[in-house]
Amino acid sequence: MSAGLVVRGLTVRYGGITAVEDVDLGVPADSITGLIGPNGAGKSSLFNACAGTVRASAGTVELFGRDISRIGPARRAQAGLGRTFQRVQLFRTLTVRENVALGHETAYARSRPWSLFHALPSERRKTAAVTAEVLEHCGLTGIADKVAGGLSTGEQRMVELARALASPARMLLLDEPSSGLSSDERGRFTSILTEAVEAMGRGVFVVEHDMDLVAAVCQRVYVLNFGHVIFSGSMAEALRSDVVRQSYLGTTEAGASDTELEVTGA
Numbered sequence: 001m002s003a004g005l006v007v008r009g010l011t012v013r014y015g016g017i018t019a020v021e022d023v024d025l026g027v028p029a030d031s032i033t034g035l036i037g038p039n040g041a042g043k044s045s046l047f048n049a050c051a052g053t054v055r056a057s058a059g060t061v062e063l064f065g066r067d068i069s070r071i072g073p074a075r076r077a078q079a080g081l082g083r084t085f086q087r088v089q090l091f092r093t094l095t096v097r098e099n100v101a102l103g104h105e106t107a108y109a110r111s112r113p114w115s116l117f118h119a120l121p122s123e124r125r126k127t128a129a130v131t132a133e134v135l136e137h138c139g140l141t142g143i144a145d146k147v148a149g150g151l152s153t154g155e156q157r158m159v160e161l162a163r164a165l166a167s168p169a170r171m172l173l174l175d176e177p178s179s180g181l182s183s184d185e186r187g188r189f190t191s192i193l194t195e196a197v198e199a200m201g202r203g204v205f206v207v208e209h210d211m212d213l214v215a216a217v218c219q220r221v222y223v224l225n226f227g228h229v230i231f232s233g234s235m236a237e238a239l240r241s242d243v244v245r246q247s248y249l250g251t252t253e254a255g256a257s258d259t260e261l262e263v264t265g266a
């Protein structure tokens with residue numbers, strides 16, 4: 001396992017509220033890692049502190065061995081950190097292909113911002129090739145020329161994933177990527193996420209409330225509660241952990257149904 005994202009002693013405070021306290025964790029560069037926990041546990045605050053959109057009160061964030069703690073969100077993105085948001089944020093009047101291509105064009109825009117308007121022929125060819133590859137991996141080739149604003153939520157979520165995969169970011173933070181999807185769409189999203197990440201070689205850190213999805217895609221999970229990491233290990237171990245069950249359910253009894261932590265077929 002090579003280290004992708006490494007967080008040490010991370011603390012996030014909003015005035016008198018401590019949202020994240022002294023968190024240590026590591027996300028491998030080539031697999032999918034989950035971040036789960038009850039509402040208000042500090043997951044978004046941790047993500048935002050990694051991305052640089054929230055200032056950490058203490059601690060460090062390293063990306064592929066480089067300390068990125070003191071640089072802003074744009075430079076963290078340039079260093080290879082991508083992210084998606086809880087709410088889908090696509091360019092609604094652009095087509096699926098154009099949205100995904102924009103993800104790749106950021107690679108050139110870093111050093112030549114005007115390349116978005118006057119790309120070199122070699123850049124245009126590369127963008128078209130990467131876009132076509134990602135559209136194929138994400139099962140979007142058939143709707144590539146549709147306008148994003150007219151798509152279903154499930155299709156829009158997939159386009160957002162495709163745009164992130166087309167970007168040069170080697171580490172992706174996905175914030176509740178399956179939110180708003182039907183159960184059929186979640187199943188499809190799960191297999192596409194796993195296959196695309198495997199084929200394209202990215203590190204992924206995902207916040208997700210759907211435990212079936214987490215169990216299916218994540219090699220490892222971190223469980224956050226009241227700003228602290230209370231567990232790290234496989235999802236199967238998390239399901240058996242008394243401390244995890246207690247934080248979600250207020251009970252150590254295994255086998256309770258209708259809970260957020262229940263995994264179908266587990």
Ligand SMILES: Nc1ncnc2c1ncn2[C@@H]1O[C@H](COP(=O)(O)OP(=O)(O)OP(=O)(O)O)[C@@H](O)[C@H]1O
Nearest residue numbers: 014017018019037038039040041042043044045046
């Ligand atoms: N901008 C803010 N100002 C003040 N308090 C905040 C702010 N953002 C989050 N908090 C508080 O920090 C704590 C952690 O919130 P955070 O949103 O990080 O948790 P979360 O695990 O992402 O929750 P959810 O699953 O509901 O999205 C909560 O007590 C929340 O009320």
